[in-house]
Amino acid sequence: MHSQQKYLQNLSLEFFPPRTDVGMEKLKTVIESLKVIQPHYMSVTYGAGGTTQARTIETVDYIQTQTEFDAAPHLTCIGATAESVCALLDTYSKMGIQRIVALRGDLPSGMMDPGEFKYASDLIAFIRQERGDQFHLEVAAYPETHPQARNCDIG
Numbered sequence: 001m002h003s004q005q006k007y008l009q010n011l012s013l014e015f016f017p018p019r020t021d022v023g024m025e026k027l028k029t030v031i032e033s034l035k036v037i038q039p040h041y042m043s044v045t046y047g048a049g050g051t052t053q054a055r056t057i058e059t060v061d062y063i064q065t066q067t068e069f070d071a072a073p074h075l076t077c078i079g080a081t082a083e084s085v086c087a088l089l090d091t092y093s094k095m096g097i098q099r100i101v102a103l104r105g106d107l108p109s110g111m112m113d114p115g116e117f118k119y120a121s122d123l124i125a126f127i128r129q130e131r132g133d134q135f136h137l138e139v140a141a142y143p144e145t146h147p148q149a150r151n152c153d154i155g
Helices: 002-006 021-037 053-066 082-094 120-131
Strands: 012-015 041-044 071-076 099-103 136-138
Touching (some): 021 053, 071 082, 082 120, 120 136
Parallel strands (some): 012 041
């Protein structure tokens, strides 16, 4: 408990982009009911290999412009190119997004090549190289070692 008293605790909420218009309406209702929690931000997931990109952008836009909360889109690097990442960063910048959840992501079924970025750390370095500190970057980790890692010492 001592560490919890020492450091400011923030809560965020994570949503996946709805696949349908009906789902989007339900998400709006859920967000409205959860606003009492006062999350620090609301993140929006990104499908394997970017499969839900359009719906992710739509959901991020709704949260950013129609609620009182900051949206934090997930940006996964699996299957991404430098060009596609720059395009998304441009889109998010124009939307007023200041926080991004930078992740490796999962390989879609049947995909063997991760693309230009093998690890989230590669994506983060690229974002910093291209945009400096324009975006606050959130990350994730596997404390018990990622399932695809050979061991804790070797990635």
